[in-house]
Amino acid sequence: MGGQAHSSMWMELLDFPLPGRLSKPRTQGLTMVIDKGLGLHETKDLLHTAGAYIDFIKLGFGTSGLYPQDLLEEKINMVKACGIDIYPGGTFLEIAVLQGKLKDYLAYAKDLGYTAVEISDGTIKIPPEVRERAICMALEHDLKVLTEVGNKDPRDRVEVGRYIEQILSDLEQGAFKVILEGRESGKGAGFYDPEGRFLADDVEQVLAAVGDPQPLIWEAPLKQQQLELILRFGPNVNLGNIAPAELLSLEALRVGLRGDTLRPICRESV
Template sequence: MKVTSHLKWNPVLADPSGQRQAKPRTLGKTMVMDKGLGLNAFQDLLSTSSSHLDMIKIGFGTSPLYPLNVLKSKINSAKESGICIYPGGTFLEVAIRQNEVNSFFDMLIALGFNGIEISDGTIEMERRLRNELIARGLDEGFEVITEYGKKGWGSSIELEELIETVLIDTELGAKMVTIEARESGMGVGIFDHSGKCKDDELQRVISAIPGQQLLWEAPLKSQQVHLINMLGPNIHLGNIPPDELIALEALRRGLRSDTLSLGTRKD
């Protein structure tokens, strides 16, 4: 058997864009949504793609539906791979409605999650409570990601509200603010009913807010292509299906026809 440990792709073939950072990166982070992967599939994801993966969201309120040993195994494996793993913000919204925020935090700590998402996509949340949850998350040692936007069909971005939310959340210590698009990517936020990007809204947002403070949920390939071509390969993208992670990284690097122009041509 030939030894292959010394083999390495030429850098201009591995990343024609020449822009991708290695982990732990500050630019171009990718968040995958896990809606029910088994342990084998989860381990396959990490073994093939962990170098391209920065965050894993255990989708919406699915965390309590796993056998605890399975969930803990996922969490431990993700952390060993340098990945921030956290429950979907909807689960915290459930805890708020059920007046069980304390037990929610207790379980996140006991299970070993290293991140938390704070959102109000379905419920109404006073600014005071949002501030308290951000502070508590930081006090417990979590990486805090907040989210802006409602999940209802046809919801849109209110620019002044978004600017204020990002400013306050990040000043309080949130790592970044996710722009809601759900797992469908249709009829929410910057995407219309067919999933097409509303460029006028997008332009208003990026002209007012530093891009590295925002994580754009973009579950569809067409959305990923559009955002990368418009904003560059190092935007933060989330709600990526697990089986599309490597394909997204190829888009970021200019290794697919859709983004081939990102690479510098060598004559």
């Protein structure tokens, strides 16, 4: 079941129109899935069909706290067995911080079998020194650290320079990647306007400061967003908040097996 690269015989006959896609395990070209409550059959289906294309599965929001215990444990184990990292949503960790339970939270996440955590402040305010300590503690628990920058609610937006400082500081502290907020909807949060278009100025400033898109994971639930990022950065851009049902469609988009990325190759190059 899943895990290693698929050796489809189709693709011995045809070439991927967009070449260069990396296979797992990889540190670039990551795909992170948002899972809002898949059951065990659905999880098996996802792993079997698309496990070779998934690097991270996030159990969205605080849904981790709502599963029956046995189901949650079985699910985590199934995902890990396919060479996929799994972690609880960032909001759940924010609640632990809010309730003064961060240490217990990290220990229990590790016990349960989670391999990573997300450290964010999308909803609550977390002072920089607490964020740094959280990263450090998670690393001590041998958890992979993804941090996230960007507001969930438009009322909480701050200027982009603040986000840039966070990104650089998080990476320096040992974050594996920094996620750019996009929410499940891809609209009106983080680096998107209410219609889901990139806030171009903010994006360019972030890129100029970071230098290279590879430390970033773009939450990009909408096809148009995925398309723009692939056309700009290539098939190995890191993408997050991908819906489970969109996994093969996204992979097709990455390698040019879909009209939107095939077209620029065969029409616009003329």
